[in-house]
Amino acid sequence: MSVRVSRRAVLAALLLAGAATASAPDLAEVPAPWGDEAVVVRGRSSSVAGHHAPAELLRDLARRADAAGRRVAGVLGRPVRPVVLVPGSAAEAAGLAGVASVDGLAAVADDGRVIVVPEFFARLTATGRDVVLTHELTHVAAGTGGLPIWLYEGFADYVAYRDAGLPVRVAAAELAAEVRAGRMPRHLPGPADFALQGDGARLARAYQEAWLACRFLAGNRGERTLVRLYREAQAGGVDGALASLGLSTGMLTERWRAYMRDQLA
Ligand SMILES: [Zn+2]
Structure with a gap:
């Protein structure tokens, strides 16, 4: 590796x-x-x-x-x-x-x-x-370099969907269905969520959850800040990179959940 x-x-x-x-x-x-x-x-x-x-x-x-x-x-x-x-x-x-x-x-x-x-x-x-x-x-x-998978995959989807012209409820259809059914994710998606074989809907939701975490950061703090977070997390870990924005993983998780409710419910 x-x-x-x-x-x-x-x-x-x-x-x-x-x-x-x-x-x-x-x-x-x-x-x-x-x-x-x-x-x-x-x-x-x-x-x-x-x-x-x-x-x-x-x-x-x-x-x-x-x-x-x-x-x-x-x-x-x-x-x-x-x-x-x-x-x-x-x-x-x-x-x-x-x-x-x-x-x-x-x-x-x-x-x-x-x-x-x-x-x-x-x-x-x-x-x-x-x-x-x-x-x-x-x-x-x-590049990669020690990033949490939500940031690695979410950033790639942030760039991929940025100019694609798809409504968020369309691009995140599987996650939107869960949110509307009252099943809100509790944690940012981790390696186990991306490794699931044979459950295509869960895997799709993992990407969508990661995408919306990065989309939230870009919308809330600006795209340049998202890029800087990615670079700083590569260099020194995500906790320190989030701290430089006044955030912890727990605080980001709460705000991401509110954002998903707002965007998808
Ligand atoms: Zn990828």
């Missing part, structure tokens, strides 16, 4: 390197599988490499990755140059990401690049594709 994270950090730094105008990255900068068999499409700021993937899909992904890159850069305040890999199958995607299975995932973030899972990505709406790409690209660009 630590090896993977540190490799990711190095590559993310490369992807974000310097230039004020983000041109398409040289794929030599990232681990490039497939050699001569790769088909590469470059967008304005993105590079998309496919393996046995339709050319039209690669061109569509380059356009979407450019847009996702602009969204992430707009929140983080620096250029982002997306690298997207499009393998031929979910099995190949799992092999690239170094995991046993990517079943049910439309894309994953790994080693400074977003890996699309073609079978599941194809089932998404146009808005869903943009949301997934932006979510995973946020992970790549913002």
Whole structure:
């Protein structure tokens, strides 16, 4: 795990390197599988490499990755140059990401690049594709580093849904149904809530709970403050980062619950 994270950090730094105008990255900068068999499409700021993937899909992904890159850069305040890999199958995607299975995932973030899972990505709406790409690209660009999972996943969904144009009750439909039924979450979602296999609705609610915690912070304290909290929590832990805002986890939890009631009931 630590090896993977540190490799990711190095590559993310490369992807974000310097230039004020983000041109398409040289794929030599990232681990490039497939050699001569790769088909590469470059967008304005993105590079998309496919393996046995339709050319039209690669061109569509380059356009979407450019847009996702602009969204992430707009929140983080620096250029982002997306690298997207499009393998031929979910099995190949799992092999690239170094995991046993990517079943049910439309894309994953790994080693400074977003890996699309073609079978599941194809089932998404146009808005869903943009949301997934932006979510995973946020992970790549913002990094991990000791964050609580509600902040790691919630921040990615905050960026992903920020300009998606979906009403909050639509984007958080599963959670809204629980809140309207009087079942209000008591705690910010933790690893166990995100690890649940086979309960898709609970897993969806965990993401929605995390998203609304970050959406609350951005709305209440400002987006720059949310980004600073993320950075400070990476550097020194979430408790100290919250304390710098005059908050404890308990206080945030109470305000988050009131916000969910207000937004979803
Ligand atoms: Zn995620």
